[in-house]
Amino acid sequence: MGFHHLFGRHHHHHGCDGREAWAREAMGIGRGRGRRGFGDDEGEGGWGGMGGRFRGGRVFGHGDLKLILLALIAEQPRHGYELIRTIEEMFDGAYAPSPGAVYPTLTLLEELGHASVQSDDGKKLYTITEAGKAFLAENKEAVDAVMSRMEQTARMFARAAAPMALREAMHNLKRALFMHGGPWNTEEVKRIVDIIKRAADEIIKGKKDA
DNA sequence: CGACCCTCAACAATTTATAT
Protein backbone atom coordinates (compact mmCIF):
# COMPACT_ATOMS: atom_id res chain seq x y z
CA MET A 1 0.00 0.00 0.00
CA GLY A 2 0.97 3.49 -0.26
CA PHE A 3 0.86 3.96 3.44
CA HIS A 4 4.45 3.03 3.75
CA HIS A 5 5.59 6.37 4.88
CA LEU A 6 2.17 7.49 5.83
CA PHE A 7 3.08 6.47 9.29
CA GLY A 8 6.63 7.46 8.82
CA ARG A 9 7.90 10.85 9.40
CA HIS A 10 9.85 12.49 6.72
CA HIS A 11 10.01 11.56 3.16
CA HIS A 12 10.55 13.11 -0.15
CA HIS A 13 8.16 14.94 -2.33
CA HIS A 14 7.57 12.64 -5.20
CA GLY A 15 7.33 9.45 -3.32
CA CYS A 16 4.34 7.78 -4.78
CA ASP A 17 5.75 7.42 -8.22
CA GLY A 18 7.89 4.42 -8.48
CA ARG A 19 7.58 2.86 -11.82
CA GLU A 20 6.21 5.35 -14.19
CA ALA A 21 7.66 3.94 -17.30
CA TRP A 22 9.42 0.72 -16.79
CA ALA A 23 9.47 -1.24 -19.92
CA ARG A 24 6.50 -1.72 -22.05
CA GLU A 25 7.13 0.87 -24.58
CA ALA A 26 7.82 -0.63 -27.89
CA MET A 27 5.25 -3.32 -28.07
CA GLY A 28 1.54 -3.41 -28.13
CA ILE A 29 0.84 -5.92 -25.52
CA GLY A 30 4.08 -6.77 -23.97
CA ARG A 31 3.19 -8.03 -20.62
CA GLY A 32 4.51 -11.50 -20.64
CA ARG A 33 6.65 -12.68 -17.88
CA GLY A 34 10.02 -13.87 -17.04
CA ARG A 35 11.67 -12.35 -14.07
CA ARG A 36 12.54 -14.15 -10.96
CA GLY A 37 10.72 -17.26 -11.91
CA PHE A 38 8.21 -17.13 -9.23
CA GLY A 39 6.32 -20.00 -10.69
CA ASP A 40 3.04 -18.46 -9.97
CA ASP A 41 0.97 -19.98 -12.71
CA GLU A 42 -1.19 -22.71 -11.49
CA GLY A 43 -0.08 -25.78 -13.19
CA GLU A 44 -1.98 -28.95 -13.30
CA GLY A 45 -2.35 -30.07 -9.84
CA GLY A 46 -0.94 -27.11 -8.71
CA TRP A 47 -2.54 -25.19 -6.09
CA GLY A 48 0.05 -26.15 -3.67
CA GLY A 49 -1.50 -25.44 -0.46
CA MET A 50 -3.49 -22.81 1.03
CA GLY A 51 -2.14 -20.20 2.59
CA GLY A 52 -0.80 -17.71 1.01
CA ARG A 53 0.46 -16.49 -2.05
CA PHE A 54 -0.51 -12.97 -2.52
CA ARG A 55 1.58 -12.09 -5.42
CA GLY A 56 1.09 -9.27 -7.65
CA GLY A 57 -2.52 -9.26 -8.25
CA ARG A 58 -5.30 -8.06 -6.19
CA VAL A 59 -7.58 -10.17 -4.23
CA PHE A 60 -7.00 -13.71 -5.18
CA GLY A 61 -4.75 -14.65 -7.96
CA HIS A 62 -5.41 -14.98 -11.55
CA GLY A 63 -5.35 -18.69 -10.98
CA ASP A 64 -8.28 -18.36 -8.66
CA LEU A 65 -10.12 -16.28 -11.14
CA LYS A 66 -9.44 -18.87 -13.76
CA LEU A 67 -10.75 -21.59 -11.53
CA ILE A 68 -13.87 -19.66 -10.77
CA LEU A 69 -14.48 -18.91 -14.39
CA LEU A 70 -14.04 -22.52 -15.31
CA ALA A 71 -16.40 -23.64 -12.60
CA LEU A 72 -18.93 -21.10 -13.71
CA ILE A 73 -18.90 -22.17 -17.31
CA ALA A 74 -18.99 -25.73 -16.15
CA GLU A 75 -22.25 -25.00 -14.44
CA GLN A 76 -23.68 -23.39 -17.48
CA PRO A 77 -22.20 -22.15 -20.73
CA ARG A 78 -22.25 -18.43 -20.90
CA HIS A 79 -20.55 -15.58 -22.62
CA GLY A 80 -18.13 -13.18 -21.09
CA TYR A 81 -20.39 -10.44 -20.00
CA GLU A 82 -22.89 -12.84 -18.57
CA LEU A 83 -20.07 -14.46 -16.66
CA ILE A 84 -19.07 -11.16 -15.18
CA ARG A 85 -22.61 -10.40 -14.24
CA THR A 86 -22.95 -13.77 -12.60
CA ILE A 87 -19.85 -13.24 -10.55
CA GLU A 88 -21.05 -9.85 -9.53
CA GLU A 89 -24.27 -11.40 -8.34
CA MET A 90 -22.27 -14.01 -6.54
CA PHE A 91 -20.39 -11.36 -4.69
CA ASP A 92 -23.49 -9.58 -3.71
CA GLY A 93 -22.51 -6.72 -5.89
CA ALA A 94 -19.40 -6.06 -3.88
CA TYR A 95 -16.98 -7.36 -6.43
CA ALA A 96 -17.24 -7.41 -10.17
CA PRO A 97 -14.38 -8.73 -12.24
CA SER A 98 -13.39 -6.36 -14.94
CA PRO A 99 -13.70 -7.35 -18.56
CA GLY A 100 -10.04 -6.70 -19.08
CA ALA A 101 -9.34 -9.31 -16.46
CA VAL A 102 -11.86 -11.91 -17.39
CA TYR A 103 -11.57 -11.92 -21.15
CA PRO A 104 -7.87 -12.68 -21.34
CA THR A 105 -8.43 -15.37 -18.76
CA LEU A 106 -11.20 -16.81 -20.84
CA THR A 107 -9.02 -16.73 -23.89
CA LEU A 108 -6.29 -18.43 -21.98
CA LEU A 109 -8.75 -21.04 -20.86
CA GLU A 110 -9.75 -21.63 -24.40
CA GLU A 111 -6.17 -21.86 -25.48
CA LEU A 112 -5.47 -24.31 -22.74
CA GLY A 113 -8.24 -26.48 -24.02
CA HIS A 114 -10.25 -26.28 -20.86
CA ALA A 115 -12.98 -24.38 -22.54
CA SER A 116 -14.20 -23.98 -26.06
CA VAL A 117 -15.73 -20.90 -27.52
CA GLN A 118 -18.48 -20.69 -30.05
CA SER A 119 -19.07 -17.50 -31.90
CA ASP A 120 -22.63 -16.50 -31.48
CA ASP A 121 -23.36 -13.40 -33.45
CA GLY A 122 -20.81 -11.12 -31.94
CA LYS A 123 -21.05 -12.84 -28.60
CA LYS A 124 -18.76 -15.57 -27.51
CA LEU A 125 -20.31 -18.52 -25.85
CA TYR A 126 -17.86 -20.34 -23.68
CA THR A 127 -18.43 -23.96 -22.93
CA ILE A 128 -16.55 -26.41 -20.81
CA THR A 129 -14.62 -29.16 -22.47
CA GLU A 130 -13.66 -32.59 -21.32
CA ALA A 131 -10.23 -31.35 -20.41
CA GLY A 132 -11.83 -28.55 -18.50
CA LYS A 133 -14.04 -30.97 -16.66
CA ALA A 134 -11.06 -33.09 -15.86
CA PHE A 135 -9.23 -30.05 -14.65
CA LEU A 136 -12.16 -29.08 -12.53
CA ALA A 137 -12.44 -32.53 -11.07
CA GLU A 138 -8.78 -32.53 -10.35
CA ASN A 139 -8.94 -29.17 -8.68
CA LYS A 140 -12.35 -29.58 -7.22
CA GLU A 141 -11.13 -29.09 -3.72
CA ALA A 142 -9.23 -26.01 -4.69
CA VAL A 143 -12.27 -24.65 -6.44
CA ASP A 144 -14.36 -25.23 -3.40
CA ALA A 145 -11.81 -23.53 -1.22
CA VAL A 146 -11.71 -20.59 -3.57
CA MET A 147 -15.46 -20.37 -3.52
CA SER A 148 -15.52 -20.36 0.21
CA ARG A 149 -12.92 -17.69 0.33
CA MET A 150 -14.92 -15.77 -2.18
CA GLU A 151 -17.92 -15.75 0.08
CA GLN A 152 -15.85 -14.74 3.02
CA THR A 153 -14.22 -12.01 1.07
CA ALA A 154 -17.57 -10.77 -0.08
CA ARG A 155 -18.77 -10.59 3.48
CA MET A 156 -15.64 -8.87 4.54
CA PHE A 157 -16.05 -6.32 1.83
CA ALA A 158 -19.62 -5.78 2.73
CA ARG A 159 -18.81 -5.17 6.34
CA ALA A 160 -15.90 -2.84 6.49
CA ALA A 161 -12.60 -2.07 4.95
CA ALA A 162 -9.38 -3.19 6.53
CA PRO A 163 -8.26 -0.84 9.27
CA MET A 164 -4.83 0.50 8.75
CA ALA A 165 -4.04 -0.25 12.33
CA LEU A 166 -4.08 -3.84 11.23
CA ARG A 167 -1.17 -3.20 8.98
CA GLU A 168 0.74 -1.67 11.79
CA ALA A 169 0.06 -4.66 13.95
CA MET A 170 1.22 -6.94 11.20
CA HIS A 171 4.34 -4.94 10.83
CA ASN A 172 4.94 -5.19 14.52
CA LEU A 173 4.53 -8.93 14.43
CA LYS A 174 6.83 -9.28 11.50
CA ARG A 175 9.43 -7.24 13.21
CA ALA A 176 9.12 -9.28 16.34
CA LEU A 177 9.58 -12.40 14.30
CA PHE A 178 12.52 -10.99 12.47
CA MET A 179 14.14 -9.68 15.58
CA HIS A 180 13.81 -12.95 17.34
CA GLY A 181 17.30 -13.71 16.27
CA GLY A 182 17.78 -16.68 18.53
CA PRO A 183 17.65 -20.28 17.45
CA TRP A 184 14.29 -21.46 16.34
CA ASN A 185 13.68 -24.47 18.45
CA THR A 186 10.72 -26.64 17.78
CA GLU A 187 9.22 -25.52 21.01
CA GLU A 188 9.56 -21.90 20.13
CA VAL A 189 8.05 -22.46 16.73
CA LYS A 190 5.19 -24.37 18.18
CA ARG A 191 4.60 -21.74 20.77
CA ILE A 192 4.43 -18.96 18.21
CA VAL A 193 2.30 -21.03 15.90
CA ASP A 194 -0.07 -21.67 18.72
CA ILE A 195 -0.28 -17.99 19.49
CA ILE A 196 -1.00 -17.11 15.91
CA LYS A 197 -3.50 -19.87 15.58
CA ARG A 198 -5.32 -18.72 18.66
CA ALA A 199 -5.37 -15.21 17.32
CA ALA A 200 -6.73 -16.40 14.02
CA ASP A 201 -9.37 -18.44 15.74
CA GLU A 202 -10.42 -15.53 17.83
CA ILE A 203 -10.59 -13.30 14.82
CA ILE A 204 -12.74 -15.73 12.91
CA LYS A 205 -14.94 -16.31 15.86
CA GLY A 206 -15.44 -12.64 16.45
CA LYS A 207 -16.13 -11.96 12.81
CA LYS A 208 -18.60 -14.76 12.55
CA ASP A 209 -20.36 -13.81 15.69
CA ALA A 210 -20.54 -10.17 14.85
C1' DC B 1 29.33 -3.83 13.34
C1' DG B 2 24.29 -4.20 13.33
C1' DA B 3 19.80 -2.81 12.26
C1' DC B 4 16.49 0.05 9.86
C1' DC B 5 14.48 2.63 6.02
C1' DC B 6 14.06 3.71 1.43
C1' DT B 7 14.29 2.90 -3.60
C1' DC B 8 14.36 -0.18 -7.61
C1' DA B 9 12.19 -3.48 -10.63
C1' DA B 10 8.26 -6.40 -12.28
C1' DC B 11 4.26 -8.90 -12.53
C1' DA B 12 -0.71 -9.43 -12.25
C1' DA B 13 -5.23 -7.36 -12.17
C1' DT B 14 -8.32 -3.26 -12.38
C1' DT B 15 -10.00 0.55 -14.69
C1' DT B 16 -11.00 3.06 -18.76
C1' DA B 17 -11.61 3.89 -23.42
C1' DT B 18 -12.45 2.23 -28.03
C1' DA B 19 -14.14 -0.81 -31.67
C1' DT B 20 -17.56 -4.06 -33.43
Add this chain to the structure above:
DNA sequence: ATATAAATTGTTGAGGGTCG
Protein backbone atom coordinates in the same frame (compact mmCIF):
# COMPACT_ATOMS: atom_id res chain seq x y z
C1' DA C 1 -24.41 -4.15 -25.58
C1' DT C 2 -20.38 -6.88 -25.89
C1' DA C 3 -15.55 -7.82 -26.81
C1' DT C 4 -10.83 -6.26 -27.23
C1' DA C 5 -6.92 -3.40 -26.33
C1' DA C 6 -4.23 -0.02 -23.84
C1' DA C 7 -3.10 2.41 -19.83
C1' DT C 8 -3.19 2.53 -14.80
C1' DT C 9 -2.70 0.88 -10.19
C1' DG C 10 -1.42 -1.87 -6.47
C1' DT C 11 1.31 -5.39 -4.55
C1' DT C 12 5.40 -8.12 -3.89
C1' DG C 13 10.33 -9.31 -3.95
C1' DA C 14 15.12 -7.87 -3.67
C1' DG C 15 18.79 -4.75 -2.85
C1' DG C 16 21.42 -0.76 -1.36
C1' DG C 17 22.51 3.02 1.55
C1' DT C 18 22.45 5.29 6.02
C1' DC C 19 21.79 5.82 10.89
C1' DG C 20 22.88 4.15 15.58
